[in-house]
Amino acid sequence: MIQAGIYGYGNLGRGVELALQAAPDFVPAAVFTRRPGQVHPLTPGLPVLHENVLGKAAPHLDVVILCGSSADDLPVQTPACAALTSFVDSFDDHHRIPAHYKRVDRAACLAGTVGIICAGWDPGLFSTARCIAGAVFPTGHTATFWGPGLSQGHSAAIRRLPGVLDARQYTVPLPGALDQARGEAAALPDTQRHRRICYVALQPGADPAAIEAAIRQMPGYFAGYETEIHFISSAQLAEEHAGLSHAGRIVSTGRTGQAGEHRHQAECSLQLDSNPEFTGSVLVAYARAAVRLYRRGQRGCRTPLDIPPALLHPDDGAQLRADLL
Amino acid sequence: MIQAGIYGYGNLGRGVELALQAAPDFVPAAVFTRRPGQVHPLTPGLPVLHENVLGKAAPHLDVVILCGSSADDLPVQTPACAALTSFVDSFDDHHRIPAHYKRVDRAACLAGTVGIICAGWDPGLFSTARCIAGAVFPTGHTATFWGPGLSQGHSAAIRRLPGVLDARQYTVPLPGALDQARGEAAALPDTQRHRRICYVALQPGADPAAIEAAIRQMPGYFAGYETEIHFISSAQLAEEHAGLSHAGRIVSTGRTGQAGEHRHQAECSLQLDSNPEFTGSVLVAYARAAVRLYRRGQRGCRTPLDIPPALLHPDDGAQLRADLL
Numbered sequence: 001m002i003q004a005g006i007y008g009y010g011n012l013g014r015g016v017e018l019a020l021q022a023a024p025d026f027v028p029a030a031v032f033t034r035r036p037g038q039v040h041p042l043t044p045g046l047p048v049l050h051e052n053v054l055g056k057a058a059p060h061l062d063v064v065i066l067c068g069s070s071a072d073d074l075p076v077q078t079p080a081c082a083a084l085t086s087f088v089d090s091f092d093d094h095h096r097i098p099a100h101y102k103r104v105d106r107a108a109c110l111a112g113t114v115g116i117i118c119a120g121w122d123p124g125l126f127s128t129a130r131c132i133a134g135a136v137f138p139t140g141h142t143a144t145f146w147g148p149g150l151s152q153g154h155s156a157a158i159r160r161l162p163g164v165l166d167a168r169q170y171t172v173p174l175p176g177a178l179d180q181a182r183g184e185a186a187a188l189p190d191t192q193r194h195r196r197i198c199y200v201a202l203q204p205g206a207d208p209a210a211i212e213a214a215i216r217q218m219p220g221y222f223a224g225y226e227t228e229i230h231f232i233s234s235a236q237l238a239e240e241h242a243g244l245s246h247a248g249r250i251v252s253t254g255r256t257g258q259a260g261e262h263r264h265q266a267e268c269s270l271q272l273d274s275n276p277e278f279t280g281s282v283l284v285a286y287a288r289a290a291v292r293l294y295r296r297g298q299r300g301c302r303t304p305l306d307i308p309p310a311l312l313h314p315d316d317g318a319q320l321r322a323d324l325l
Numbered sequence: 326m327i328q329a330g331i332y333g334y335g336n337l338g339r340g341v342e343l344a345l346q347a348a349p350d351f352v353p354a355a356v357f358t359r360r361p362g363q364v365h366p367l368t369p370g371l372p373v374l375h376e377n378v379l380g381k382a383a384p385h386l387d388v389v390i391l392c393g394s395s396a397d398d399l400p401v402q403t404p405a406c407a408a409l410t411s412f413v414d415s416f417d418d419h420h421r422i423p424a425h426y427k428r429v430d431r432a433a434c435l436a437g438t439v440g441i442i443c444a445g446w447d448p449g450l451f452s453t454a455r456c457i458a459g460a461v462f463p464t465g466h467t468a469t470f471w472g473p474g475l476s477q478g479h480s481a482a483i484r485r486l487p488g489v490l491d492a493r494q495y496t497v498p499l500p501g502a503l504d505q506a507r508g509e510a511a512a513l514p515d516t517q518r519h520r521r522i523c524y525v526a527l528q529p530g531a532d533p534a535a536i537e538a539a540i541r542q543m544p545g546y547f548a549g550y551e552t553e554i555h556f557i558s559s560a561q562l563a564e565e566h567a568g569l570s571h572a573g574r575i576v577s578t579g580r581t582g583q584a585g586e587h588r589h590q591a592e593c594s595l596q597l598d599s600n601p602e603f604t605g606s607v608l609v610a611y612a613r614a615a616v617r618l619y620r621r622g623q624r625g626c627r628t629p630l631d632i633p634p635a636l637l638h639p640d641d642g643a644q645l646r647a648d649l650l
Contacts, residue, residue: 024463134649136607257599264597268593269593271591278461281579288460305649308632314463315459
């Protein structure tokens with residue numbers, strides 16, 4: 001059985017714990033956190049330890065699954081883990097991936113460990129689909145749609161504004177953009193593929209007009225997007241917007257034939273009742289691959305693009321060839 | 326530029342030739358065939374050689390892409406190629422894959438070559454999707470649907486019956502079975518997921534009733550399936566049923582949560598105007614991976630389950646991380 005540490009215990013950490021329980025070849029070994037007194041795992045008797053003792057515990061762990069936030073935690077925690085043992089994270093700040101990769105790869109190569117970053121569904125599973133589509137259709141088009149679903153990053157961006165008590169942001173794909181992708185148009189920019197719906201609870205005395213303007217102008221998050229803003233009470237927010245569902249779709253088109261007369265279309269879609277629980281399940285599959293890579297003598301940082309599908313699955317090669325090919 | 330030989334020049338061989346022309350890093354080097362006089366490639370000046378000289382030509386080829394039939398050609402040709410150089414095939418007789426793997430792996434290990442079998446869309450891309458779904462949802466369900474589209478294997482099985490001049494068989498998924506898969510039912514058997522529509526041209530004097538009975542009773546092909554049989558003239562067959570389009574869909578469902586209260590659904594679908602041209606494009610992507618595996622010192626037989634997505638794509642790792650993750 002693979003001994004897995006869970007580093008960070010919010011929604012994602014709990015999703016990982018559930019996925020470890022469901023996997024036939026894993027046991028949760030311990031939770032590591034900044035606030036051990038506040039963490040109550042689902043697994044009876046599972047030790048909850050301060051993150052400071054991760055170094056001491058590492059020799060007893062086959063892999064650490066990092067469940068912190070991409071904004072604040074993973075840029076520090078993943079390289080720190082890479083210096084200790086095998087690791088896997090679901091770092092999802094697309095623009096900062098090359099820098100994160102570099103930091104983690106350096107730490108892993110120095111320490112002689114191996115692990116996988118960006119092992120969620122996007123980046124992660126959807127990245128592998130985009131890679132295969134690009135390889136098979138060298139002159140094709142691929143467009144990715146996110147939602148309808150809750151975006152943690154955009155919700156947090158609104159919550160950081162002064163005067164905001166709490167907020168949820170839903171990302172919704174625009175149907176016209178989906179039709180255009182299926183019609184083989186080159187992918188529209190993000191701002192024209194999605195709209196954003198925000199539910200915001202204000203602190204007493206905050207100015208709704210000023211906050212609405214601040215949201216609409218936020219570069220990289222809302223500027224340029226069709227954005228809908230609703231101010232509601234924090235009670236209503238908690239009651240009606242507690243769900244963590246999400247969805248996504250990739251549409252790829254390509255042409256073959258002497259005059260490009262044959263059209264091909266590939267689609268992959270996900271509909272998830274719980275984004276953190278699904279992402280936790282993906283992380284555990286990639287944790288299995290990380291442990292196997294280490295046993296094969298590989299070292300350094302990998303991403304899902306580097307991982308053979310067979311390494312994710314508990315069965316061995318002969319069984320997979322008989323059952324899945 | 327990767328020098329690729331094309332072994333066999335029917336619809337699939339021509340599809341591979343088109344895909345080699347479209348790929349940024351390949352050149353078609355030669356066609357190998359049993360009947361060089363009858364083969365006329367699309368690429369001006371492309372040598373057409375008898376299959377007997379493949380051994381002599383092999384040192385000048387980086388990879389051979391096998392385009393023969395799984396029934397008669399590949400069981401002999403792929404091991405023969407594996408004894409010479411890197412190779413890739415799209416062997417698609419699901420039940421005989423473990424035996425084919427064994428023969429090819431033995432030949433490749435003895436000769437110190439490496440190559441990939443079953444590199445089409447099913448087996449192939451769909452196998453990788455089934456593997457990932459099984460890894461992420463250990464207690465989930467996955468069902469595969471083929472069609473609507475032309476099945477080469479079933480068409481050939483009808484053509485082998487005495488009294489049959491020509492035939493085409495379309496595989497069509499049953500909508501009720503698709504709903505059931507989306508509703509998380511365990512996969513129904515093949516016979517209850519698909520129906521079969523046959524267009525048959527008879528030889529003069531053949532008995533339609535006897536041939537209809539022979540088709541309906543054919544084990545492994547039609548027995549147990551809802552089967553529709555239409556007798557038409559060979560002129561009508563040629564005119565109305567010359568298309569090579571196909572389609573497929575994988576539906577996976579899984580549950581997470583303490584009481585399995587969260588439901589997740591993943592779907593992958595393909596709609597292909599030309600099955601052989603799409604399969605040819607897939608073969609070329611896996612040929613790129615085979616060449617890279619050889620350069621990394623790997624030897625033996627692989628399947629798509631063993632191949633990291635990044636190896637399929639012409640771009641290097643840093644570029645892929647920046648563009649696709």
